[in-house]
Amino acid sequence: MTTATIAPATRRQPQPGLFGFALSPKQAWGLLFVAPYIAIFLGFVVFPVGYAFWLARSPQLYVELAKDPIFLRTAVNTLVFLIVAINIKMVIALFLSGFFTHKRWWVKVLAVLFVLPWAVPSIPTIISVRFMLNPEWGVINQLIFSLTAEDGPNWLNDPTLALSLSMVVHIWKSLPFWTLILLAGRLAIPVELYEAASVDGAGALHRFAYITWPSISTLYVTCTLLSMIFTVGDFNSVYLLTGGGPADLTHVLATLGIRYLRLDQIGLAMASIVCCLPLVLPLVFFMMKRLSR
Amino acid sequence: MTRARILRGVSTEAGLLLVGIPVLLWTLIPIYHMFLFAISPKDAAFSGQLWPTNPTLRNFGVVFGQEHHFLYNFWRQMWNSIAISCATAVLTLMIASAAAFAISRLRMKGGRLVMNLALFTYFIPAAFLAVPMYKTMGMYGLLNNDFALILAMVTVASPYAIWILRQASDKLPVELDEAALIDGASPFQLFRLVYIPLMVPSLIAVGTYALLLAWNEYLYAFLLLSNEKTLTLPVALGNFLSADDSPWELLMTAGFIYALPPAAIYYAFRKYMSSGLTAGAVKG
Numbered sequence: 001m002t003t004a005t006i007a008p009a010t011r012r013q014p015q016p017g018l019f020g021f022a023l024s025p026k027q028a029w030g031l032l033f034v035a036p037y038i039a040i041f042l043g044f045v046v047f048p049v050g051y052a053f054w055l056a057r058s059p060q061l062y063v064e065l066a067k068d069p070i071f072l073r074t075a076v077n078t079l080v081f082l083i084v085a086i087n088i089k090m091v092i093a094l095f096l097s098g099f100f101t102h103k104r105w106w107v108k109v110l111a112v113l114f115v116l117p118w119a120v121p122s123i124p125t126i127i128s129v130r131f132m133l134n135p136e137w138g139v140i141n142q143l144i145f146s147l148t149a150e151d152g153p154n155w156l157n158d159p160t161l162a163l164s165l166s167m168v169v170h171i172w173k174s175l176p177f178w179t180l181i182l183l184a185g186r187l188a189i190p191v192e193l194y195e196a197a198s199v200d201g202a203g204a205l206h207r208f209a210y211i212t213w214p215s216i217s218t219l220y221v222t223c224t225l226l227s228m229i230f231t232v233g234d235f236n237s238v239y240l241l242t243g244g245g246p247a248d249l250t251h252v253l254a255t256l257g258i259r260y261l262r263l264d265q266i267g268l269a270m271a272s273i274v275c276c277l278p279l280v281l282p283l284v285f286f287m288m289k290r291l292s293r
Numbered sequence: 294m295t296r297a298r299i300l301r302g303v304s305t306e307a308g309l310l311l312v313g314i315p316v317l318l319w320t321l322i323p324i325y326h327m328f329l330f331a332i333s334p335k336d337a338a339f340s341g342q343l344w345p346t347n348p349t350l351r352n353f354g355v356v357f358g359q360e361h362h363f364l365y366n367f368w369r370q371m372w373n374s375i376a377i378s379c380a381t382a383v384l385t386l387m388i389a390s391a392a393a394f395a396i397s398r399l400r401m402k403g404g405r406l407v408m409n410l411a412l413f414t415y416f417i418p419a420a421f422l423a424v425p426m427y428k429t430m431g432m433y434g435l436l437n438n439d440f441a442l443i444l445a446m447v448t449v450a451s452p453y454a455i456w457i458l459r460q461a462s463d464k465l466p467v468e469l470d471e472a473a474l475i476d477g478a479s480p481f482q483l484f485r486l487v488y489i490p491l492m493v494p495s496l497i498a499v500g501t502y503a504l505l506l507a508w509n510e511y512l513y514a515f516l517l518l519s520n521e522k523t524l525t526l527p528v529a530l531g532n533f534l535s536a537d538d539s540p541w542e543l544l545m546t547a548g549f550i551y552a553l554p555p556a557a558i559y560y561a562f563r564k565y566m567s568s569g570l571t572a573g574a575v576k577g
Contacts, residue, residue: 026400029399030404031401033484040444041414044429045414049425051428055428099312099316102309107309112560113320116324116556117324119556120555121509121555123530124327124530127534127548131326131330131541233417235512236512253420261427266428280417291412291456
C-alpha cells in the first residue's frame with residue numbers, strides 16, 4: 001500500500017518539457033503514442049494537400065478550367081451521379097433492409113450472399129460487367145439478338161447509357177453496405193412498438209410511416225450524406241467501366257484528375273479538385289459535427 | 294386456420310420471393326459471369342450458355358503456371374498484393390491502436406483535435422488525395438516502391454481505424470487503468486498488458502478492414518507502382534484491359550482467383566466486422 005501511494009505522488013511532479021513548459025509524464029506518453037499517426041498525417045496528408053493548393057494557386061488555371069468543355073461536362077456528370085445514383089441506392093437500401101428483417105431461413109442465406117459485391121474487389125466484377133456489355137459478343141447483346149433478332153445497343157459507346165451503367169455498377173457495389181447499416185438501424189427499434197401497432201390494427205404502411213421511418217430517418221439522412229462524400233471519390237465504377245469515354249464525356253471529378261495527370265497537366269488536376277471543395281467541405285463539416293462526439 | 298389467413302400467408306411468402314429472387318440474380322450475375330468465363334475453354338466463353346458444354350480447369354492451370362505473357366509475373370504480383378496488404382494491416386493496427394490509446398485512455402491534451410483531423414482525413418475522398426499523393430511520393434523518392442503504396446494505404450486506413458478503436462476503448466472501464474497505474478505499471482505496460490488484450494475483437498475488425506482496403510485498392514496502386522515486378526494484382530488485371538488481344542478467359546480466371554481471398558476473409562471475420570464496423574456507423 002505504501003508503494004501504491006508513493007508511486008502516483010512521484011508521477012505527478014511536473015517535468016520541464018521540450019519547449020520549456022510543464023509536461024506531465026502522462027501527457028508525454030500520450031504524445032509519444034500519438035506521434036506515429038501525427039507523422040503519417042503531416043507527411044502524407046498535410047504536405048500533399050498543401051502542395052496541391054500551391055500548385056493550384058494560379059487564377060489562370062481556373063480560367064483555363066472554365067474554358068475546358070470536358071470540365072463542365074464532368075461537373076454536370078458528377079452532380080447527376082450524386083443526385084440520381086445515391087437517391088436510388090438509398091431508397092432501394094431502405095426497402096431491402098425491411099426485406100431482410102423477415103425471419104426465414106432462405107432470407108438469412110440470401111443476406112449472406114447479398115454482401116458478396118461489397119466483399120469482393122471491384123476490378124474483376126466491373127470487368128465482368130464490361131464483358132457482358134460488349135456489343136459484339138457480350139452476353140446481353142447475344143440475348144437481345146436471340147430474342148428479337150436485332151442488334152442490341154452499343155452500350156458503352158453512348159455517353160448517357162455509359163454513365164447510367166456506371167451508376168448501376170456503383171449501386172451494385174455499394175448497395176449491400178448501406179442495406180446492412182439500415183438493417184442494423186431497423187433491428188434496433190423495439191419489437192414491442194410493432195406488436196402494439198399490430199394490436200391496434202395498423203397495416204404495413206402505417207407501421208412504416210409511424211414507427212420505422214421516425215426511428216431511422218436520422219440514420220437515413222446521415223447515410224445519404226456519407227454516401228455522397230464517398231461517391232465523390234468513387235473512381236473505380238466510372239474508370240474501370242467506361243474509362244471516361246466515349247470522347248471523355250463520362251468523366252466524374254474523381255477520374256478527371258487522373259486524366260489531367262496523364263496529360264501532364266498537374267496544375268489543372270489540382271485546380272479541378274479545388275473547384276469541388278465548396279461542394280464537399282460543407283458536407284464534411286456537417287458529418288464531422290454529427291460523428292465526433 | 295381460416296382460409297383468409299392461409300391466403301394472406303401465401304401472399305406474404307410470394308411477395309418475399311418476388312423480392313428475393315431478383316435480389317439473388319442481381320447480386321450473383323456479374324460474379325457468376327466471371328466464374329463462367331473462368332471454367333470455359335477459350336472460345337466457348339462467348340457462347341452465351343448458362344453452363345459450358347465442356348467445363349475445364351485448364352484456365353486455372355495456365356494462370357498458376359504463368360503460361361501466358363500477360364501472366365509471367367502472376368505469382369510475383371500475388372506476393373506483392375499479400376505483402377502490401379499484410380504490412381498495411383500491421384502498420385495501421387500499431388499506429389491506430391497507439392493513437393486511440395493516447396486519445397481515449399491517457400486523455401492527452403489535444404486528443405480531440407487529433408481525432409477531428411483524422412476524421413477530416415477520412416472524409417476527404419481518396420481519389421482527391423491520389424494526385425497530390427502521387428506527386429509527393431515522387432518527391433520522397435518512393436515511386437515504384439512497395440512502401441509508397443503501404444504508406445498511402447496506412448494514411449487512408451488509419452483515420453477510420455482510430456475512430457473505431459477510440460469508440461471501443463471509451464467503453465472500457467476507467468478503473469482498469471487506475472488499478473494498473475496504482476500497481477505501478479507504466480503507460481506502455483498498461484497499453485501492452487491491459488489495453489491490447491481487451492481490444493482484440495475491435496483490433497481484428499480494424500485489421501481486417503485495413504487488409505481488405507489494401508488488397509482491393511486499384512487507384513493508388515495504379516498510380517504509385519508501374520514496374521511489372523512491383524505491381525499488385527489489380528493493376529496487372531487493369532493492364533489486361535488496355536491491350537487489344539487480351540485473353541478474356543484468363544483475365545476472368547485471374548480476377549476470380551484474386552477475388553477469392555477477400556471474400557473468404559470477409560466471411561471468416563464477418564462477426565467482428567459487423568459488430569465493430571456497423572456499430573460505428575449506426576451511432577451517427
